[in-house]
Amino acid sequence: MTSRIKNFFASVADSDVWYSFWRSPSAIIAAVITLAVVLAAIFAPIVSPHNPFDLASLNIMDANTPPAWNAEGSRDFLLGTDDQGRDVLSAIFYGSRVSLIVGGASVLFSMVLGVALGLISGYVGGRLDSIIMRIADVQLSFPAILIALLVDGVARGLLPHDMQESMSLYVLIFSIGISGWVQYARTVRGSTMVERNKEYVQAAKLIGIGPITILRRHILPNVTGPVLVIATIHLAVAIITEATLSFLGVGIPPTTPSLGTLIRIGDSYLFSGEWWISIFPGITLVILVLAVNLLGDWLRDALNPKLR
Amino acid sequence: MALLDIQDIRIEFPSRRGTRTAVDGITLELNKGEILGVVGESGAGKSTIGNAVIGLLEAPGRLAGGQVLLDGKRIDSLSEAEKRKVRGRRVGMIFQDPLTSLDPLQTVESQLAETMQVHLNITREQACKRAVDLLTQVGIHQPELRVKQYPHQFSGGMRQRVVIALALCCEPEVIIADEPTTALDVSIQAQILDLLRKLCKEKQVGMIIITHDMGVIADVTDRVAVLYRGKLVEQGPTAKILGNPDHPYTRSLISAVPRPDVKLKRFPLVTYIEDVKTTTQIDVATHWLGQARKDFARKDNHGPLVQVRDLGLRFMLRNAFLERNRRTLDAVKQVSLEIPEGEVFGLVGESGSGKSTMARLISGLYKPTGGAVLFDGTDINQLKSERALNPIRRQIQMVFQDPYSSVNPRMRVLDIIAEPIRFHKLAANEAEVRRIVGDLLDVVGLGGQAAGRFPHEFSGGQRQRIAIARALATRPRFLICDEPTSALDVSIQAQILNLLKDLQEQLHLTMLFISHDLPVIRQMCDRVGVMRHGELLEVAETETLFTAPKHEYTQHLLGLMPRLQKMSQEGLEIA
Numbered sequence: 001m002t003s004r005i006k007n008f009f010a011s012v013a014d015s016d017v018w019y020s021f022w023r024s025p026s027a028i029i030a031a032v033i034t035l036a037v038v039l040a041a042i043f044a045p046i047v048s049p050h051n052p053f054d055l056a057s058l059n060i061m062d063a064n065t066p067p068a069w070n071a072e073g074s075r076d077f078l079l080g081t082d083d084q085g086r087d088v089l090s091a092i093f094y095g096s097r098v099s100l101i102v103g104g105a106s107v108l109f110s111m112v113l114g115v116a117l118g119l120i121s122g123y124v125g126g127r128l129d130s131i132i133m134r135i136a137d138v139q140l141s142f143p144a145i146l147i148a149l150l151v152d153g154v155a156r157g158l159l160p161h162d163m164q165e166s167m168s169l170y171v172l173i174f175s176i177g178i179s180g181w182v183q184y185a186r187t188v189r190g191s192t193m194v195e196r197n198k199e200y201v202q203a204a205k206l207i208g209i210g211p212i213t214i215l216r217r218h219i220l221p222n223v224t225g226p227v228l229v230i231a232t233i234h235l236a237v238a239i240i241t242e243a244t245l246s247f248l249g250v251g252i253p254p255t256t257p258s259l260g261t262l263i264r265i266g267d268s269y270l271f272s273g274e275w276w277i278s279i280f281p282g283i284t285l286v287i288l289v290l291a292v293n294l295l296g297d298w299l300r301d302a303l304n305p306k307l308r
Numbered sequence: 309m310a311l312l313d314i315q316d317i318r319i320e321f322p323s324r325r326g327t328r329t330a331v332d333g334i335t336l337e338l339n340k341g342e343i344l345g346v347v348g349e350s351g352a353g354k355s356t357i358g359n360a361v362i363g364l365l366e367a368p369g370r371l372a373g374g375q376v377l378l379d380g381k382r383i384d385s386l387s388e389a390e391k392r393k394v395r396g397r398r399v400g401m402i403f404q405d406p407l408t409s410l411d412p413l414q415t416v417e418s419q420l421a422e423t424m425q426v427h428l429n430i431t432r433e434q435a436c437k438r439a440v441d442l443l444t445q446v447g448i449h450q451p452e453l454r455v456k457q458y459p460h461q462f463s464g465g466m467r468q469r470v471v472i473a474l475a476l477c478c479e480p481e482v483i484i485a486d487e488p489t490t491a492l493d494v495s496i497q498a499q500i501l502d503l504l505r506k507l508c509k510e511k512q513v514g515m516i517i518i519t520h521d522m523g524v525i526a527d528v529t530d531r532v533a534v535l536y537r538g539k540l541v542e543q544g545p546t547a548k549i550l551g552n553p554d555h556p557y558t559r560s561l562i563s564a565v566p567r568p569d570v571k572l573k574r575f576p577l578v579t580y581i582e583d584v585k586t587t588t589q590i591d592v593a594t595h596w597l598g599q600a601r602k603d604f605a606r607k608d609n610h611g612p613l614v615q616v617r618d619l620g621l622r623f624m625l626r627n628a629f630l631e632r633n634r635r636t637l638d639a640v641k642q643v644s645l646e647i648p649e650g651e652v653f654g655l656v657g658e659s660g661s662g663k664s665t666m667a668r669l670i671s672g673l674y675k676p677t678g679g680a681v682l683f684d685g686t687d688i689n690q691l692k693s694e695r696a697l698n699p700i701r702r703q704i705q706m707v708f709q710d711p712y713s714s715v716n717p718r719m720r721v722l723d724i725i726a727e728p729i730r731f732h733k734l735a736a737n738e739a740e741v742r743r744i745v746g747d748l749l750d751v752v753g754l755g756g757q758a759a760g761r762f763p764h765e766f767s768g769g770q771r772q773r774i775a776i777a778r779a780l781a782t783r784p785r786f787l788i789c790d791e792p793t794s795a796l797d798v799s800i801q802a803q804i805l806n807l808l809k810d811l812q813e814q815l816h817l818t819m820l821f822i823s824h825d826l827p828v829i830r831q832m833c834d835r836v837g838v839m840r841h842g843e844l845l846e847v848a849e850t851e852t853l854f855t856a857p858k859h860e861y862t863q864h865l866l867g868l869m870p871r872l873q874k875m876s877q878e879g880l881e882i883a
Contacts, residue, residue: 199714
């Protein structure tokens with residue numbers, strides 16, 4: 001087993017993707033930034049100077065403290081505090097955590113749904129394919145954010161009032177996830193239709209292997225390349241969508257703020273001079289999304305032999 | 309002084325894993341009105357030379373040494389703009405695939421006229437008039453009408469004629485034809501080669517024909533250069549090289565070409581090719597592999613193993629509510645044939661004749677729209693449940709044409725070959741599966757160490773061996789080979805055909821062997837069926853068919869066989 005793992009790492013180190021990674025400065029910088037944000041989010045309780053959710057430790061006297069380099073700033077709060085005296089830096093750490101969880105989970109959800117539907121659609125073809133693809137077309141004609149808003153609103157309407165707070169994270173993941181499956185389904189459907197006619201699939205049919213095993217064992221591993229690229233770019237979109245929804249007030253409640261919620265909180269203070277409450281979470285969001293996008297761009301180029 | 313003088317050129321492809329030298333120190337000369345053949349197997353660097361001459365080397369390739377002289381002047385060191393003037397004006401190109409070398413959105417006239425206007429400084433009217441002339445010269449009927457048409461309105465052979473007209477339109481001094489007939493059927497191939505030869509002599513153009521096909525070389529070239537892994541092994545007059553080659557590589561290359569005239573027991577063993585592991589010979593008959601027969605041979609079936617009755621397949625090209633508005637195509641029409649146990653039955657025909665469709669119908673991959681396929685007395689399309697079908701499936705296996713797409717690139721060789729054994733539970737435990745896979749790899753000449761590797765680590769011929777091992781892994785009685793060697797080099801082809809022949813004899817396999825290549829059919833098959841447009845025209849014993857064909861289409865096909873008679877007997881009998 002250990003030799004297999006060793007072999008795996010050896011083959012990764014020798015692969016063309018790894019090679020092109022070390023020759024792309026933008027990819028390296030993007031990877032470093034993404035990794036830093038992810039690590040900060042994972043270890044938020046350790047690296048944060050304060051716990052922004054511990055109501056007992058908040059002091060209203062600290063409210064609206066400007067950043068540390070400002071004359072009125074305090075060295076305790078590097079990036080200042082918000083209207084309730086929460087440390088903005090700590091809130092950003094915890095906020096990225098929520099943003100990344102929602103982004104990652106909804107991408108995973110979209111991916112599983114989209115890949116499954118794409119495989120079935122491309123392999124079975126015929127009427128089922130038409131039905132799935134028409135649904136995809138209809139959904140594609142609405143902006144993703146609108147779909148997410150709609151699903152979110154319906155889910156809230158259906159859920160009992162006392163569960164709304166606790167379920168809001170899952171509702172958000174579901175609504176962002178459901179709005180993004182179309183791209184995966186279309187791409188996978190196209191590749192599946194190509195792979196389906198290849199001779200190795202016909203050979204598998206001749207052996208007598210059933211369609212589910214053929215899809216799982218033979219076709220799925222051969223269509224994953226583009227899916228990985230879409231997933232990376234989609235992660236950036238999902239984070240933005242979450243931030244937008246939270247900014248609009250339909251996402252994560254202010255008690256456990258995400259980056260979007262933080263920006264919304266700061267928004268009302270923007271014109272009274274307390275700019276730092278929304279600017280710093282905003283910068284974090286932009287940098288994170290940009291880095292993830294750059295990674296996705298590089299991955300697309302690295303996996304596309306025509307551009308090599 | 310020679311018209312085109314290629315002096316000691318060296319072409320390199322630098323990459324992260326070191327620089328690969330594709331062409332190393334090759335010197336060639338081409339005179340006016342002469343056809344020089346450049347022959348070699350894949351990877352020999354023959355196309356690279358052609359591209360280097362016209363300055364179209366694919367990145368990151370570069371000319372690392374030597375020079376190319378056209379009419380005494382260097383053309384390899386010209387600037388890009390000057391090279392463009394040479395290309396098309398003085399050196400014309402003909403590529404393999406006539407479909408992709410024409411612009412599908414422009415009429416033939418505008419493509420020809422545009423090329424002439426760029427290079428020749430003539431008016432549009434003159435150019436259009438000349439376009440009609442050119443089409444007449446390349447043998448296209450009703451040129452005034454056809455010049456206004458788009459490439460998709462021409463057939464493959466006609467399209468290649470248009471490409472030739474395009475290469476000729478600026479009266480170049482040199483034409484480089486890179487596999488000009490490889491994508492075409494034999495009957496069209498002969499016409500195109502005749503045309504090239506005629507034009508070359510009439511217009512006193514020097515022509516380089518790059519090909520892997522000894523038949524083409526024998527047919528049209530005056531001189532021939534043989535390439536092996538980027539090096540020139542031999543060059544000289546065609547008759548001399550084909551009849552009395554000096555170099556052992558040329559000798560083995562020629563002897564590997566299947567003979568059209570005499571049936572040999574085996575293909576001559578070719579030296580000088582990728583080494584096949586000589587493995588411990590397994591006594592196949594007493595091995596796991598050979599014991600299949602007892603399991604399923606039905607006692608009550610005394611007829612032929614495979615019976616095809618009035619088989620038909622109709623594709624719907626355009627569906628419509630009213631029947632008269634529907635468009636259908638009969639890929640296979642009313643075909644009946646029988647294959648007795650242990651026979652090798654050949655199906656031959658040109659592209660579009662329905663022979664591959666037949667293979668898929670008989671194997672059960674396609675469902676017929678008429679007729680029936682009986683295997684060992686059972687109609688395979690009447691069996692509805694998977695459970696009932698599986699014992700039959702296991703007895704019918706297929707080897708496909710394209711070794712690059714017939715094995716799953718994401719699976720290890722072990723898992724590829726073990727899949728059927730595991731699926732049909734043909735082995736008691738995993739250890740036995742591994743042992744059988746090892747033995748199978750030995751049988752096909754790859755050796756057991758191949759099991760842990762991925763398909764991309766193997767060459768085309770080796771992949772075809774993997775595909776054969778996979779087909780054998782179900783212990784089949786009936787093996788369908790659909791053009792198993794047409795994607796391979798001749799030397800590899802000889803090996804694979806020998807392997808299939810040996811396996812057929814040792815395992816007493818029944819075989820359906822499909823090919824467009826008549827000499828191959830003659831070497832492999834006991835009986836042959838000839839197909840055209842989905843119909844089976846003639847079935848006969850192989851020797852009868854080749855010596856006394858009845859149907860006129862068969863006679864026509866036999867007449868077009870690559871004319872290797874130019875080669876002397878010595879050339880063929882070496883090895």
